[in-house]
Amino acid sequence: MTDTAAPAAATGGCRGVGPGEARALLAVLESDPLVSCPAAEKFATSGAVPGPEGRFLTLGGPERSLVFVGSSVLPLRGDAHDHRALGVAVAGLGVGPMSVHGRREQVSALWDALGVCWGPHRDYRDAQHLMSLRRPVDRALVLGGVRAATLVEFEPVLAAAAAMYREELGSDPFAVGSGIPFRRRVARSLARGRTWIGVDRGEVFFKADVAAVSSWSAQIQGVWVRPERRGAGLGTGGIAAVCSALQARRLTPSLVVNGSNTAARATYRRVGMTDAVDYATVLL
Template structure:
């Protein structure tokens, strides 16, 4: 039998970890971006990176931080990660990743970690590599400046609360969430259209590598919905992402959000896979 083991990666295994992560650049963009910036030190990374080894070779990973994320994980690796997660106890606010390993991981963890607050089993993963021919980018969508944090934060909180079902300001008073928004603004990855001092459309490039990036936090103010702002706004953010960040731009969306899926398709995004999220 082939010997398999699971353990926390040490800093000297950065190259091996990146080789696994970069084998699926779109699906793994979130964790890849964090590892490229922070390395494998748990304090800088914001969590641990677990490795599953087969015959001494690193084959699969699992990020364990605010999210639990299985990476390139087959059935054996998922079982090993579930065993480790049960032993350490739940520290994450969600399990998220490609649908098949995430569903398998949740089946194994649900008896001890359940019930979940929400399970979103079908979240299409979409990708675009060019601008649409028939939708002009909104010329009023621009990068948010560092001195506009007070302007963008209410929109970010509204989006998060609507999408996740809880306010990001709960718990620590929103300190971690505000820090994340500020990080994206400082990095030039927060975009919005502002009218009369109010954000009416916004989105961020949340994870970014040289191979792929991921758009997140897409939101239109309720009173402005139905006017096509999501399409022209997304075309504008897509233009920035392709020009300045990476040749592949991705996002994932809830399957039941029919208007958003239709808007993304019109902008040129195509479904290439499925994600799943388990929210606690």
């Protein structure tokens, strides 16, 4: 049930979620707390209505289907037919192309439509896993000194973030817009206290970003250890430190990892993380 009458339908019957549907929207977000984390953070900030953080689209109401369009596209509910229609509606917003991520089967259905509208993807990672930590971190694993970075540390953090970007995505983060969008993202994460680092003699050897925080969970991304320092347990200790800090706020830590990245998955398992959701990401 919605609170009031829903907004009129637009593209293919799809429409924005209205303020009167806030309770129904929240129920959907709460039903899939790990996957919905970025969307739930937007909802906590500005509710159901469109805002700078993004917007929600639906076909037939949030109880039936739901897609969140922020800095990326996140399908949250609906069958293949719903997501194909919503894909056309997302493309019609004129805000893309942008990455698509979420539950594997929902991303596949949404991309069927978005791919036609937006063209070829750069990479389709269809064998990912969203891992989560449900039990308390073993304090013996926590690496001392890992902490939230500050804006004063922008330059060394930027260098670490760029190294991670090149390694993970195989492209130069400074190639687009003279690097201004990338610099802004790094600065915003620092300003919000969302980037965690380990530093030794002025050099960042570990980095992780807390990309999204809801009332119940937090998503970690951008995990990186300086190559020459790998194999010494710094990744395990760093992630344990970040997870411990999140658990102290009564949040469930989670992150997305490629199924083929056996080293990273082993690191996260040592901290206590387990596979929770079959995931996929389309990079553009």
